Amino acid sequence: MKLIQSHEVPSKLLDVILSAQKELVIVSPYVNLTYTKSVSNALVAARNRGVQIAFYIREDQNSAVSKEQVQSMGIMPRPIPNLHAKLYYNETAGILTSLNLLSSSIGNSIEIGAQLETPEELAELRRFVEQFIAPFDPESLPAISPSKPTSAAVPAPMSREEREFAEQEFGAILADYLASHVDRRCSIEGNPKHLSIRALGNTFSVNIEGYSSPKLIVQGILSSAEADRFPIKSAKHFRLQDFDYSVKRGGKGYYDQAQAVRKATLSAGTFNKLSYAEKKQLLPHIAEILTATRNFKDDYRN
Template identity: 55%
Template sequence: MKIIQSHDIQSKLMDVILKAKKELVIVSPYVNLTYSKQVSAALIAARNRGVSIDFYIRDDATNHLSKEQVLSMGITPRLIPNLHAKLYFNELTGIISSLNLLSSSIGNSIEIGGQLETAEELDELRLFITQFIAPHEVGRAAAPDPNAWMKDAAKPPIKKTQTPEIKHSRQQEFGSVLADFLAAKVDRNTHIDGHQDGSLTIRAVGNTFTVQVENTRLVSNQLALIAVVSGSEADRFLAKASAHFTSPDYVRFIQRGGKGHYDLLKATRKEKLSAKSLEELPQAEKQKLLPEIAKFLKEVQAYKADYRS
C-alpha cells in the first residue's frame, strides 16, 4: 500500500469512481456533496453506465442529510450503525482514507490515505466489507430457516412450458444467470465475479463464496462450494454443522488456511458433473445447480448467525 498525501486524495478518489466498470464500493459514514459537484456527477455517471454500486453510510437519526444526498444520485444507501470506516474501491483498485464524502473534507480538511497496489490487498478489503460491514446493514434479512428448503422439495413438481426467462438464461453466461437467481432468492445485493479458470467468486449474505469445478489426478468434474469462515466458526463446525447443513448430496469439511490464509468451509458434490467447467454443462444441469448453490449460501448464513447468537 502506498501513502497518499492530502492534496492527492481527491484525484485518487475520482480515479476510483471514473474507472469503475463493474463494481464500485463506497464506505463513507457522512455524505454532503452539495459543493462538490464533480464527485456527485462522477457517481451518477458510474450508475448510468451500469456499474454495481454499494454505498454504505452511517445509520444515525441525525444523519438524514447523508441518506438524502445518496438517494438524490439515484443510489440506494446501505445503512450501517456505528460506521466509522472510510474506504473506496472498484474492481481493480481502491483507497483507504480518513476522508468522508463531505464538501468540507474534500476541499478544506487535512486528510491522509493509502492506495491499494495488489489484487491481494483488494481481496482483503472485500473481505472486510463482507465480514465486518455488510452483516450489520439495517434491514438485512434474518437468517433463513434451513429446513424451508426441505419443505419446498416435498411439494409436487409443477409442469411448466419454457418461459421467456428460461429462454433468456440460455443466452447468458452461467455466472450472470446465477447472479440473477441469487439476487431474487437469497440476497438482492449479490455480486459475482468470473475468473479465467472458470471459477466464480460470490459476495452475498455478508460473506465471500467460491463456486468451482475441480479436475485433478484424484477427482474430475467435481463441483466444490466454498465459504470463508473465521477460526472460531471453523472450531465449532463438528458440533454445529448437522443443525444447519442438511443436504445428503454434499460432503462438507473445514479446510484450515494456515498462516496468512483464511479458514474455509468446503462442500463437494457427490454426483459428478457431466463437464469439466460450468459453462460446458447442459442447460438442464445448470438449472439444477442454481437452487443447490443458493441453499449452500443460506445454510452458511444460518450457521454464522447461530455462532453470533
Template identity: 25%
Template sequence: MKFINPSEISSKVMTLLDESDEFALLVSPYVKILKWHKLLKKLENLGNRNIPLVFVVREDAGNANSFDELDKLGISYEPRKNLHCKLYLNEKYGIVSSMNLLWSSEVNSLELAYQTETDQEYQELISFCKRYLEIDVNTFFQSPNQEQLGVDWRDLLYETLTASIGRPVKLNQKAGELSINTTRNNYTAFIWNSKINRLRISGILTQREFDALQYDSRLLPRIKGLELELIDGKRRHYNTIWGTLDRSLNTRTLEEADPNEVSLLSESIANFVLAIDELKMSL
C-alpha cells in the first residue's frame, strides 16, 4: 500500500470520486460536509454521470446529524452498528484512512491514509466490505430492471419478506394498492399524488404503541429514504404509522411500475414493513 501524506488525503479521496466509473462507496462513521463545497461538487458530478454512490455511516442515536445531512443532500446511505473504520472505494482501488468525511477534519485534524497498489490489497478491502459491512460490491450497485430479472417485482418483495420474517406473508394487489399481511400486522402501499408520484406506506399501531411513540419520538426507527409520521385514528379508525418516500418517481401506479424503479419500490416497502414489525415487537 502507498502512504498518503496528511495534506493530500482529501484531494486523493476526491480524485477517487473523479475516477469512479462504476460505483463509489464511502465508509465514514460520521459525516458533516454541507460546508465542504469542493467535495459536494465531486459528489454532484457523480450524480450527473449516473455513477452509483453510497455512504456507510455509524448507526447510533447520537449520530442523527450525519443522517440528516445525507437526507438533505439526497444521498443514499447504509447505517451500520459499531462502525469505526474509514474506507473509500471505487471499482479500481481503495483508500484506508483515519479521516471521517467531516469539514472539521479537513481543516483542523492530523490524519493518515494508505491507498491500495495491488489487486490483492484491493480484494482484501472488497472481502472486508462483504464480511463485515454486508456489502458485496459485485452485486450491491447493480440496478436490475424487471426484464433483466424476468420476474414481477412483487414476487421479489414476497421472497424478501418471507425470508426475513421466517414465515409466508400475504400480498394482495387491488385498485392501485398493495396490501401486505405479515400475521403480525397489516400494511398498505400505493403511489400518492399524481403530480409528484410519491410512494406511501402505512402500518397499523395499537393505542399503546401509538401513545409510546408519541411520548418518545426517539423510538421511531430510521428507515432509509422514508419520512415517518404518526396519524391518530381518534378512536374511530386505526392509529397508523406512515412512511413517505423522500423523492418523486416516474411510477404512477404500483401495477405499472417503472422498470428502473422496481428495486427502489421493493426495497423501500420491505424496509418499512420489517422495521415496523420489529418496532411493534419491541414496544
C-alpha cells in the first residue's frame, strides 16, 4: 500500500468513483454531502452508467441524514450496526482512509489514507467486506424459517411465463416487451435497481428508489422549453392514474426530465425480487409512460 497525504485523499476517492465500470463499494458510516457536490455527482454518474454500487452506512440513532443523503442519489443505503471502518474500492482500485463522506471532512479535516497497489491487496479488502460487513446487511441475511412449520403445503405449479419471469433479469424481460410494443430498436442497460433505456429517439431511466418504502420512478429527457410547457400540457398524454407526474429540473449540465412516480410502494427494493404480478403490471405501465413522453415531445413540435 502507498500512503496518501491529507490533501490528496478527496481526489483519490474521486478517482475510485469515476474509474468504476462494474462495481463500486462505499463504506462510510456517516454521509452528508450537502455542501460538496463533486462526490455526489460522481456517484450519480456511476449509478447512471450501470455500475453496481454497494453503499454501507452506520445503523444508529443518528443515521437518518445519512440514509436520506444516499437515497437522494438514487442508491439504496445498507445500514450496518457498529460500523466504523471507512474504505472505498471498485473492480481495479481502492483506498483505505479515515475520511467519512461528509462535506466538513472533505473540505476541512486532516485525514489520512492508503492506496491499494496490487490485485492481492484489493482481493484482501474485498474479503474483509464479505466477512465483516456484508453479513450484517439486511438485504443479504437469509430468511429465518419457522421452528415448527404448520403444514407441508405444496405450492401451485408455475406457468411457463411465471418461470421465465423468475429466471430472467427484469431488464431482459422489459427489453423484450418494449421491443414488441414500443420500439423494436430499443436497448436497455443497468442493474437490479436502475435501468437506462434508449427508445423512441430518447433516453429514459427506470429506477427503484427508497429504503423502507421503495417506489418506481420513470424519467424521460425533455428540452427546457418542453419542461416549461409540461405543467399545463402534460395531462393530454400522461393519463395513468397509478402515477404522479412532474418535471425534474436538471441544471448545471443535467437535462430536465419528465418524471412519473408510482403511487403504490413496491414489495422489494430491486426489480428481480418483485413478485410475478408486480413485474407483469409494470411492463405495460413503463411502456405507456415512454410512449406518452414521446407523444408529448412530438405534440410540442407540432
